Protein backbone atom coordinates (compact mmCIF):
# COMPACT_ATOMS: atom_id res chain seq x y z
CA UNK A 1 0.00 0.00 0.00
CA UNK A 2 1.35 3.45 -0.86
CA UNK A 3 2.17 5.45 2.27
CA UNK A 4 0.37 8.44 0.77
CA UNK A 5 -2.98 6.73 0.53
CA UNK A 6 -4.42 5.53 3.79
CA UNK A 7 -7.88 6.89 3.14
CA UNK A 8 -11.17 5.11 3.56
CA UNK A 9 -13.16 6.08 0.51
CA UNK A 10 -16.88 5.59 0.07
CA UNK A 11 -17.95 6.50 -3.43
CA UNK A 12 -21.47 6.74 -4.81
CA UNK A 13 -22.73 3.85 -2.74
CA UNK A 14 -26.24 2.64 -3.49
CA UNK A 15 -28.14 -0.13 -1.79
CA UNK A 16 -31.64 -1.44 -2.09
CA UNK A 17 -33.52 -4.00 -0.06
CA UNK A 18 -36.28 -5.36 -2.28
CA UNK A 19 -37.96 -2.13 -3.42
CA UNK A 20 -36.71 -0.01 -0.52
CA UNK A 21 -33.82 2.33 -1.28
CA UNK A 22 -31.50 2.09 1.75
CA UNK A 23 -28.50 4.10 0.51
CA UNK A 24 -28.50 6.72 -2.25
CA UNK A 25 -25.20 7.90 -3.73
CA UNK A 26 -23.33 8.03 -0.43
CA UNK A 27 -19.81 9.45 -0.85
CA UNK A 28 -17.27 10.55 1.77
CA UNK A 29 -13.72 9.94 2.91
CA UNK A 30 -12.00 9.26 6.22
CA UNK A 31 -8.38 10.36 6.31
CA UNK A 32 -5.31 9.05 8.08
CA UNK A 33 -4.47 10.67 11.41
CA UNK A 34 -8.03 11.90 11.84
CA UNK A 35 -11.15 10.73 13.62
CA UNK A 36 -14.14 10.74 11.29
CA UNK A 37 -17.54 10.46 12.94
CA UNK A 38 -20.31 8.88 10.92
CA UNK A 39 -23.60 10.21 12.25
CA UNK A 40 -27.29 9.83 11.62
CA UNK A 41 -30.53 8.97 13.37
CA UNK A 42 -31.70 5.38 13.86
CA UNK A 43 -32.24 3.67 10.56
CA UNK A 44 -30.31 6.31 8.58
CA UNK A 45 -28.07 3.72 6.94
CA UNK A 46 -24.87 3.87 9.00
CA UNK A 47 -24.60 0.14 9.67
CA UNK A 48 -25.57 -0.66 6.08
CA UNK A 49 -22.69 1.51 4.85
CA UNK A 50 -20.20 0.00 7.27
CA UNK A 51 -21.33 -3.54 6.45
CA UNK A 52 -20.64 -2.91 2.76
CA UNK A 53 -17.26 -1.37 3.61
CA UNK A 54 -16.34 -4.48 5.60
CA UNK A 55 -17.48 -6.87 2.90
CA UNK A 56 -20.35 -8.19 5.03
CA UNK A 57 -22.99 -6.99 2.63
CA UNK A 58 -23.35 -6.34 -1.07
CA UNK A 59 -23.91 -2.92 -2.57
CA UNK A 60 -25.99 -2.25 -5.64
CA UNK A 61 -23.40 0.11 -7.11
CA UNK A 62 -20.50 2.29 -6.01
CA UNK A 63 -17.37 1.39 -4.11
CA UNK A 64 -16.03 1.30 -0.57
CA UNK A 65 -12.27 0.94 -0.19
CA UNK A 66 -9.31 1.18 2.18
CA UNK A 67 -6.35 2.84 0.46
CA UNK A 68 -7.94 1.89 -2.85
CA UNK A 69 -8.52 -1.77 -1.93
CA UNK A 70 -11.71 -3.58 -1.05
CA UNK A 71 -11.78 -5.39 2.31
CA UNK A 72 -11.99 -8.74 0.59
CA UNK A 73 -8.84 -8.03 -1.41
CA UNK A 74 -6.61 -8.00 1.69
CA UNK A 75 -4.65 -11.19 2.23
CA UNK A 76 -4.65 -10.66 6.03
CA UNK A 77 -7.57 -8.29 6.63
CA UNK A 78 -7.17 -8.21 10.41
CA UNK A 79 -3.68 -6.75 9.98
CA UNK A 80 -5.07 -3.96 7.81
CA UNK A 81 -8.55 -3.26 9.15
CA UNK A 82 -9.76 -3.50 12.73
CA UNK A 83 -13.51 -3.57 13.04
CA UNK A 84 -15.70 -3.54 16.12
CA UNK A 85 -19.18 -4.39 15.00
CA UNK A 86 -22.25 -6.22 16.32
CA UNK A 87 -20.87 -7.28 19.71
CA UNK A 88 -18.12 -9.70 20.59
CA UNK A 89 -19.37 -13.02 19.22
CA UNK A 90 -17.78 -16.25 20.45
CA UNK A 91 -19.12 -18.93 22.79
CA UNK A 92 -20.37 -17.42 26.08
CA UNK A 93 -18.31 -19.89 28.16
CA UNK A 94 -15.04 -19.07 26.40
CA UNK A 95 -12.58 -17.04 28.42
CA UNK A 96 -11.55 -13.55 27.28
CA UNK A 97 -7.88 -14.38 26.80
CA UNK A 98 -8.66 -17.67 25.04
CA UNK A 99 -11.00 -15.81 22.68
CA UNK A 100 -8.25 -13.35 21.74
CA UNK A 101 -5.64 -16.12 21.45
CA UNK A 102 -7.86 -18.08 19.05
CA UNK A 103 -8.40 -15.07 16.82
CA UNK A 104 -4.68 -14.24 16.93
CA UNK A 105 -3.72 -17.79 16.03
CA UNK A 106 -6.06 -18.05 13.08
CA UNK A 107 -4.72 -14.75 11.73
CA UNK A 108 -1.00 -15.41 12.17
CA UNK A 109 -0.76 -12.81 14.91
CA UNK A 110 1.70 -13.38 17.78
CA UNK A 111 0.39 -14.50 21.18
CA UNK A 112 2.40 -11.65 22.72
CA UNK A 113 0.05 -9.23 20.99
CA UNK A 114 -2.88 -10.70 22.98
CA UNK A 115 -1.33 -9.47 26.24
CA UNK A 116 -0.55 -6.13 24.64
CA UNK A 117 -4.12 -5.45 23.50
CA UNK A 118 -5.53 -6.49 26.88
CA UNK A 119 -3.35 -3.77 28.42
CA UNK A 120 -4.30 -1.28 25.69
CA UNK A 121 -8.03 -1.61 26.37
CA UNK A 122 -7.56 -1.90 30.14
CA UNK A 123 -9.07 -5.37 30.38
CA UNK A 124 -6.22 -7.36 31.96
CA UNK A 125 -8.29 -7.92 35.11
CA UNK A 126 -10.96 -9.67 32.99
CA UNK A 127 -8.64 -11.90 30.98
CA UNK A 128 -9.94 -15.05 32.73
CA UNK A 129 -13.61 -13.99 32.71
CA UNK A 130 -16.02 -15.81 30.43
CA UNK A 131 -17.45 -13.90 27.47
CA UNK A 132 -20.98 -14.41 28.76
CA UNK A 133 -20.07 -12.72 32.05
CA UNK A 134 -18.88 -9.43 30.54
CA UNK A 135 -20.83 -6.23 31.01
CA UNK A 136 -21.83 -4.22 27.94
CA UNK A 137 -18.91 -1.83 28.45
CA UNK A 138 -16.42 -4.67 29.00
CA UNK A 139 -17.73 -6.29 25.83
CA UNK A 140 -17.06 -3.03 23.98
CA UNK A 141 -13.50 -3.01 25.25
CA UNK A 142 -13.03 -6.61 24.16
CA UNK A 143 -14.41 -5.74 20.72
CA UNK A 144 -11.82 -2.99 20.56
CA UNK A 145 -9.10 -5.44 21.64
CA UNK A 146 -10.05 -7.75 18.76
CA UNK A 147 -9.98 -4.80 16.36
CA UNK A 148 -6.49 -3.86 17.55
CA UNK A 149 -5.01 -7.38 17.45
CA UNK A 150 -3.46 -7.00 14.01
CA UNK A 151 -2.23 -3.44 14.76
CA UNK A 152 -4.18 -2.29 11.68
CA UNK A 153 -3.95 1.03 9.83
CA UNK A 154 -7.74 1.32 9.66
CA UNK A 155 -10.23 1.24 12.53
CA UNK A 156 -13.95 0.96 11.77
CA UNK A 157 -16.00 1.12 14.95
CA UNK A 158 -19.78 0.89 15.11
CA UNK A 159 -21.19 2.75 18.13
CA UNK A 160 -17.98 2.21 20.16
CA UNK A 161 -19.17 4.15 23.21
CA UNK A 162 -22.43 2.23 23.61
CA UNK A 163 -22.55 0.85 27.13
CA UNK A 164 -19.52 2.74 28.40
CA UNK A 165 -19.91 4.71 31.64
CA UNK A 166 -18.66 8.34 31.82
CA UNK A 167 -15.22 7.18 32.90
CA UNK A 168 -15.17 4.64 30.09
CA UNK A 169 -16.20 7.31 27.58
CA UNK A 170 -13.39 9.58 28.73
CA UNK A 171 -10.98 6.66 28.50
CA UNK A 172 -12.18 5.87 24.97
CA UNK A 173 -11.80 9.49 23.89
CA UNK A 174 -8.17 9.59 25.02
CA UNK A 175 -7.50 6.17 23.58
CA UNK A 176 -8.90 7.01 20.15
CA UNK A 177 -6.99 10.31 20.07
CA UNK A 178 -3.77 8.40 20.66
CA UNK A 179 -4.65 6.07 17.81
CA UNK A 180 -5.25 9.04 15.50
CA UNK A 181 -2.01 10.66 16.59
CA UNK A 182 -0.24 7.43 15.67
CA UNK A 183 -1.53 8.00 12.12
CA UNK A 184 -4.42 5.53 12.04
CA UNK A 185 -7.48 6.13 9.88
CA UNK A 186 -10.50 6.05 12.16
CA UNK A 187 -14.14 5.87 11.15
CA UNK A 188 -16.66 5.56 13.95
CA UNK A 189 -20.42 5.64 13.87
CA UNK A 190 -22.52 7.13 16.60
CA UNK A 191 -25.76 8.83 17.41
CA UNK A 192 -24.46 10.22 20.71
CA UNK A 193 -23.68 13.72 19.55
CA UNK A 194 -22.22 15.28 22.70
CA UNK A 195 -19.45 12.70 22.77
CA UNK A 196 -18.67 13.12 19.10
CA UNK A 197 -18.23 16.85 19.48
CA UNK A 198 -15.42 16.23 21.93
CA UNK A 199 -13.86 13.51 19.83
CA UNK A 200 -14.15 13.97 16.08
CA UNK A 201 -11.99 15.91 13.63
CA UNK A 202 -14.37 15.37 10.73
CA UNK A 203 -18.06 14.52 10.59
CA UNK A 204 -20.25 12.85 8.01
CA UNK A 205 -23.98 13.00 8.60
CA UNK A 206 -26.57 10.93 6.78
CA UNK A 207 -30.34 10.74 6.95
CA UNK A 208 -32.73 8.38 5.17
CA UNK A 209 -29.81 6.87 3.28
CA UNK A 210 -28.58 10.19 1.91
CA UNK A 211 -25.63 12.37 2.78
CA UNK A 212 -26.71 15.58 4.51
CA UNK A 213 -23.35 17.13 5.37
CA UNK A 214 -19.67 16.23 5.58
CA UNK A 215 -16.57 18.19 6.48
CA UNK A 216 -14.36 19.34 9.32
CA UNK A 217 -16.21 19.53 12.62
CA UNK A 218 -15.65 23.31 13.01
CA UNK A 219 -16.94 24.01 9.50
CA UNK A 220 -20.02 21.84 9.96
CA UNK A 221 -20.79 23.61 13.24
CA UNK A 222 -20.21 27.10 11.87
CA UNK A 223 -22.99 29.42 13.11
CA UNK A 224 -24.50 26.71 15.29
CA UNK A 225 -23.69 26.18 18.94
CA UNK A 226 -23.71 22.40 19.02
CA UNK A 227 -23.57 19.36 16.84
CA UNK A 228 -27.02 18.53 18.17
CA UNK A 229 -28.35 21.70 16.55
CA UNK A 230 -26.73 20.76 13.25
CA UNK A 231 -28.16 17.30 13.55
CA UNK A 232 -31.70 18.49 14.20
CA UNK A 233 -31.51 21.19 11.55
CA UNK A 234 -30.28 18.81 8.89
CA UNK A 235 -32.08 15.60 9.74
CA UNK A 236 -35.40 17.12 10.81
CA UNK A 237 -34.50 15.64 14.19
CA UNK A 238 -36.48 12.62 13.27
CA UNK A 239 -36.11 8.94 13.12
CA UNK A 240 -35.41 7.87 9.56
CA UNK A 241 -38.52 5.73 9.54
CA UNK A 242 -40.84 8.57 10.55
Ligand SMILES: Nc1ncnc2c1ncn2[C@@H]1O[C@H](COP(=O)(O)OP(=O)(O)OP(=O)(O)O)[C@@H](O)[C@H]1O
Nearest residue numbers: 017022040041042043044045046047048049191241
Ligand atom coordinates in the same frame (compact mmCIF):
# COMPACT_ATOMS: atom_id res chain seq x y z
N1 LIG B 1 -31.90 -6.80 5.82
C1 LIG B 1 -32.72 -5.76 5.80
N2 LIG B 1 -33.99 -5.89 5.42
C2 LIG B 1 -34.83 -4.84 5.38
N3 LIG B 1 -34.49 -3.60 5.71
C3 LIG B 1 -33.23 -3.41 6.10
C4 LIG B 1 -32.28 -4.47 6.18
N4 LIG B 1 -31.12 -3.94 6.62
C5 LIG B 1 -31.34 -2.64 6.83
N5 LIG B 1 -32.60 -2.32 6.53
C6 LIG B 1 -33.22 -0.98 6.62
O1 LIG B 1 -32.27 -0.04 6.14
C7 LIG B 1 -32.34 1.16 6.86
C8 LIG B 1 -30.97 1.51 7.38
O2 LIG B 1 -30.61 0.62 8.44
P1 LIG B 1 -29.21 0.70 9.18
O3 LIG B 1 -29.16 -0.43 10.15
O4 LIG B 1 -28.14 0.80 8.18
O5 LIG B 1 -29.33 2.09 9.94
P2 LIG B 1 -28.42 2.73 11.09
O6 LIG B 1 -28.17 4.14 10.66
O7 LIG B 1 -27.23 1.89 11.35
O8 LIG B 1 -29.40 2.73 12.32
P3 LIG B 1 -29.13 2.54 13.92
O9 LIG B 1 -28.54 3.81 14.43
O10 LIG B 1 -30.52 2.33 14.44
O11 LIG B 1 -28.25 1.35 14.09
C9 LIG B 1 -33.39 0.97 7.93
O12 LIG B 1 -34.61 1.53 7.49
C10 LIG B 1 -33.50 -0.54 8.03
O13 LIG B 1 -34.79 -0.91 8.45
